[in-house]
Amino acid sequence: MRFEISKVLDAIEGRVCTDPSLARAVLDLAEVIRYQDLDGGRPASLLRLGMVIDALSRELEEDSVPVYAVVHRALLSDADLTSNERMVVRRWADDGLVEVLDNPGDRMLEVADLLGLPLLTRVRFDGLRGRFPWLVEQPGRVLAPVPGAGGPALLAHVGGGHTPVEGDRSPVGAKLLARQWRCTEPGCALFGGGGGGGAFADLARVDRAPAGQPPPTLRNGVPTCPRHGVRLGDGGPRPRTEVLAVRVGGLIRRRFVLTEEQPVLVGRAPDTSGGIMLGQWLNDEARRWISRSHIRLELRVGEVIVTDVSTNGSGIRPNGSMTESERLPLAPNQSRVLSGADMVELYPGVQIGRAGELPTGAPFTPTSVMAEAPTMAMRLPRS
Numbered sequence: 451m452r453f454e455i456s457k458v459l460d461a462i463e464g465r466v467c468t469d470p471s472l473a474r475a476v477l478d479l480a481e482v483i484r485y486q487d488l489d490g491g492r493p494a495s496l497l498r499l500g501m502v503i504d505a506l507s508r509e510l511e512e513d514s515v516p517v518y519a520v521v522h523r524a525l526l527s528d529a530d531l532t533s534n535e536r537m538v539v540r541r542w543a544d545d546g547l548v549e550v551l552d553n554p555g556d557r558m559l560e561v562a563d564l565l566g567l568p569l570l571t572r573v574r575f576d577g578l579r580g581r582f583p584w585l586v587e588q589p590g591r592v593l594a595p596v597p598g599a600g601g602p603a604l605l606a607h608v609g610g611g612h613t614p615v616e617g618d619r620s621p622v623g624a625k626l627l628a629r630q631w632r633c634t635e636p637g638c639a640l641f642g643g644g645g646g647g648g649a650f651a652d653l654a655r656v657d658r659a660p661a662g663q664p665p666p667t668l669r670n671g672v673p674t675c676p677r678h679g680v681r682l683g684d685g686g687p688r689p690r691t692e693v694l695a696v697r698v699g700g701l702i703r704r705r706f707v708l709t710e711e712q713p714v715l716v717g718r719a720p721d722t723s724g725g726i727m728l729g730q731w732l733n734d735e736a737r738r739w740i741s742r743s744h745i746r747l748e749l750r751v752g753e754v755i756v757t758d759v760s761t762n763g764s765g766i767r768p769n770g771s772m773t774e775s776e777r778l779p780l781a782p783n784q785s786r787v788l789s790g791a792d793m794v795e796l797y798p799g800v801q802i803g804r805a806g807e808l809p810t811g812a813p814f815t816p817t818s819v820m821a822e823a824p825t826m827a828m829r830l831p832r833s
């Protein structure tokens with residue numbers, strides 16, 4: 451039983467991140483774990499985060515949707531969580547997967563504002579509508595996770611709809627995210643690279659790519675580390691990135707970030723770290739056709755270059771065209787620039803392209819983050 455819960459928590463771990471290019475909504479973990487009416491279970495449960503992520507995934511009609519979670523420092527020692535859950539949250543905090551801070555209420559709004567993301571919260575920010583006009587102007591920017599017939603659902607505070615809406619990054623957010631930032635606190639999980647911290651500081655610290663840094667918080671207009679409260683140093687322009695996505699059977703299964711620092715291998719099961727594994731979404735035939743590492747993607751001077759490294763070759767669908775006569779072969783060892791809405795196709799129906807350009811809208815049942823132990827979600831032990 452404990453093992454099953456650990457597996458679910460591991461699955462949820464893959465859906466929390468502070469990367470501005472990947473997070474799809476912002477929430478306050480301390481609030482979400484206390485949505486007792488979602489399951490009628492214990493006063494606090496980390497599994498409710500999984501339920502809310504599933505609700506978001508269903509509404510966005512996309513798999514593997516990550517959320518940006520802010521976490522009040524007090525939660526790390528919250529006695530309503532099990533010791534295992536507290537340990538997991540501490541690990542997420544140490545790894546920079548969640549953002550730990552003293553005043554999560556305001557920060558949640560700030561992150562949503564800077565990144566243009568929807569908020570998942572039951573809190574009504576009526577007094578702050580002047581400061582953040584999108585709270586009322588963009589229905590779907592604030593959604594309350596509520597109990598629903600087929601599991602937790604989302605309900606917009608304004609207008610009553612249920613579709614999450616992404617806005618633009620605010621002008622300040624765009625400015626902050628154009629730079630990389632350095633925290634002077636040794637081993638800072640969010641803005642690392644500050645140096646010092648003893649002989650083992652580097653081992654303890656997550657090697658966070660500057661491209662994935664979260665947005666700093668602003669204190670009197672000064673970019674500040676939300677965790678340590680110290681002024682951040684400007685580390686120069688943030689490296690260029692491109693957000694790509696895997697589409698299998700017409701559905702976006704996961705997004706990933708391509709940087710100029712490191713190529714990314716995509717295939718059935720690439721051995722390299724940072725490789726994108728497709729195996730879990732493929733049928734037997736596709737699994738036989740697609741090589742362990744099938745294509746290599748690189749970002750060079752702002753251009754996405756795809757190289758086939760497979761046994762069987764790939765194809766290019768120019769401008770996302772699904773017309774067979776327009777499909778161009780990409781032979782083993784051949785390279786090509788992937789521009790605009792071009793998709794590279796590893797096998798019929800298995801495509802990679804820019805996340806914002808991929809066609810969507812197929813009827814969809816996302817894979818639950820709780821799927822590995824569905825009965826556990828139903829049977830949360832009562833306290």
Ligand SMILES: [Zn+2]
Binds near residue numbers: 634676
């Ligand atoms: Zn810091």
